[in-house]
Amino acid sequence: MSATDELKQKLPAAVVSTGMQGNKPMAVIKKEELLNVAGKVKEMGFDHLSVITGTDYKDHFEVVYNFYSYNKKQNLVLKVIADHDKPEVDSLTSLWKGADWLERETYDLVGIRFTGHPNLVRILLPDGWIGHPLQKDYDMNTEQFVTIGEKGEDIVSTDGSNLLRRK
Amino acid sequence: METDELIINMGPVHPSTHGVLRFRLRMDGEIIKECTPVLGYLHRGTEKLGEMKTYMQFIPYTDRLDYISAFPNNYAFVKAVEELAGIEVPLRAEYIRVIVMELNRIVNHLVSIGSLLMDLGAATMIMWGFRERENALQLFEMLCGARMTFNYIKPGGVREDIPEGFMAKLNEFLKDMEKRIEDYEQLISSNEIFMMRMKNIGVISAEDAVNYGMTGPTLRGSGVNYDLRKYEPYSIYRDLDFRACVRNECDSYARYIVRIDEMKESLHILRQVVDTMPEAKIVSSAKYGIAPMTGTPSAVSTYFPRIFTPPAGEVYSRIEAPKGELGFYIASDGTTKPYRVKIRSPSFCNLTAIPKMVLGLKIPDLIAAFGTIDVVLGDVDR
Numbered sequence A: 001m002s003a004t005d006e007l008k009q010k011l012p013a014a015v016v017s018t019g020m021q022g023n024k025p026m027a028v029i030k031k032e033e034l035l036n037v038a039g040k041v042k043e044m045g046f047d048h049l050s051v052i053t054g055t056d057y058k059d060h061f062e063v064v065y066n067f068y069s070y071n072k073k074q075n076l077v078l079k080v081i082a083d084h085d086k087p088e089v090d091s092l093t094s095l096w097k098g099a100d101w102l103e104r105e106t107y108d109l110v111g112i113r114f115t116g117h118p119n120l121v122r123i124l125l126p127d128g129w130i131g132h133p134l135q136k137d138y139d140m141n142t143e144q145f146v147t148i149g150e151k152g153e154d155i156v157s158t159d160g161s162n163l164l165r166r167k
Numbered sequence B: 001m002e003t004d005e006l007i008i009n010m011g012p013v014h015p016s017t018h019g020v021l022r023f024r025l026r027m028d029g030e031i032i033k034e035c036t037p038v039l040g041y042l043h044r045g046t047e048k049l050g051e052m053k054t055y056m057q058f059i060p061y062t063d064r065l066d067y068i069s070a071f072p073n074n075y076a077f078v079k080a081v082e083e084l085a086g087i088e089v090p091l092r093a094e095y096i097r098v099i100v101m102e103l104n105r106i107v108n109h110l111v112s113i114g115s116l117l118m119d120l121g122a123a124t125m126i127m128w129g130f131r132e133r134e135n136a137l138q139l140f141e142m143l144c145g146a147r148m149t150f151n152y153i154k155p156g157g158v159r160e161d162i163p164e165g166f167m168a169k170l171n172e173f174l175k176d177m178e179k180r181i182e183d184y185e186q187l188i189s190s191n192e193i194f195m196m197r198m199k200n201i202g203v204i205s206a207e208d209a210v211n212y213g214m215t216g217p218t219l220r221g222s223g224v225n226y227d228l229r230k231y232e233p234y235s236i237y238r239d240l241d242f243r244a245c246v247r248n249e250c251d252s253y254a255r256y257i258v259r260i261d262e263m264k265e266s267l268h269i270l271r272q273v274v275d276t277m278p279e280a281k282i283v284s285s286a287k288y289g290i291a292p293m294t295g296t297p298s299a300v301s302t303y304f305p306r307i308f309t310p311p312a313g314e315v316y317s318r319i320e321a322p323k324g325e326l327g328f329y330i331a332s333d334g335t336t337k338p339y340r341v342k343i344r345s346p347s348f349c350n351l352t353a354i355p356k357m358v359l360g361l362k363i364p365d366l367i368a369a370f371g372t373i374d375v376v377l378g379d380v381d382r
Helices: A003-010 A031-043 A099-110 B046-052 B055-063 B070-085 B091-120 B124-144 B166-189 B192-198 B206-211 B252-276 B346-351 B363-373 B377-381
Strands: A015-021 A024-029 A048-056 A060-069 A074-083 A088-090 A113-115 A145-148 A154-157 B005-010 B022-028 B031-038 B313-321 B324-332 B338-344
Touching (some): A003 A031, A003 A074, A024 A031, A031 A088, A048 A099, A048 B313, A048 B324, A048 B338, A060 B313, A099 A113, B005 B363, B031 B363, B046 B055, B046 B338, B055 B338, B091 B252, B124 B166
Parallel strands (some): A088 A113
Antiparallel strands (some): A015 A024, A048 A060, A060 A074, B022 B031, B313 B324
16 A cells, blocks of 8 residues: 555545655645644654755645655655645644754745744845745846845845945 | 853854854853854855756756765756656666766765864875875866866766776776775774764764754764665666665764765775676667767767757656755756756755754864764755
């Protein structure tokens, strides 16, 4: 029995559909059930959270979780669909500590918010950065200028006014 | 005695952070109470670039992620593309790929161990490491003209066949390297000062290492017997004889020993590959309607279309890069450019665990532990 079938059997209400991501079994699950399903997945022996990917599909966001089991030597993929207006999914930091930075990165670049994350701030871009670059409607033409303020904070502007020493 | 806590910034420009990385340290005297890595100084938006370039145009960008070991980066992306489009690769090309990737693993570990020792205050190893690295780089140069950023592995094969004299020089390198590794071990492995600096420093249990998503030598140093080449074999690793190098001590010393052992295993792999190298064409051609190339050098620049459209779909493929698990997630919408490229870089994920590893240690121990994680900032910040 494949891992997705097992998941479907255990949590029939949570699984929307099953399919394949390349050669890896994939289950699309309900957004509200993510934490529940992830807990079950961990119980099933999928101890390695390999990657979290967020993708902007213009009318919705997809968040893809790639799991692997070191004991069973099996892959499992979970996919969650989030609204485009308010992309929010549950954080998995309570189950995998490695999810911390992966979720911060996804928030930073794709703009998906992870509820329950202890420290959901930008990780690669400066704090005041405008927009999330991997969203498809990200403004590529406006330049952003970053300087460091008195207290070490990042100051971002679009006109470069923060670059001038004298006001 | 009452003491005040002190915030210290280590970096972003610091010789032992191997690039531009900042540690924000909350110190109680000499003891680290909290360590927060601050990233992003080298962020170049590689994933966004991936969406704006065609598949072939993106390959050179992968070189610039982990620039110490660029061949595995090339290969990881190309493998994802090949899985997406169902491209077959001829056997000789796979052999060449394994040769360059294993050579690159040796180069990576030489740089890693060399810079670790330099951070600890011993300058010999980096000289020795770079001396042997130079020989390997000359081999790479013979192969594709570049020494660090290769752009050599392409979907369906490799860019050019191996040139004349390459195999002889490779054999020489292998013979030489065997003795060199013995030298390193005599110099370092049982050095008392080195052992005092490394043993029981930066300890992370197997359970934690898995939970933090650590991979590669850092995971195997914590006693988890896992190597993607072995348990999810790709390319020709299925037919090769090698073992996953594991140590159970979970500390910095264990991770160092794993790297030394891996170099030996790489040599073992290379010897097998050299002996069984098949004579055949080096690029796949059946599917894309281009005449088959024989194993002659230089006749190849048009074997694979510069612009091609894989079918729509998504794929996540991962390989055992020298630093750990390197994965590329590609979502294709059936156009000439990827819809989304996500890079799962080993350095980024391994670095997640450093705050846990150095809690309660001193700053020099942070340097030792960080050195054995072996990150490249191009790979962390992407």
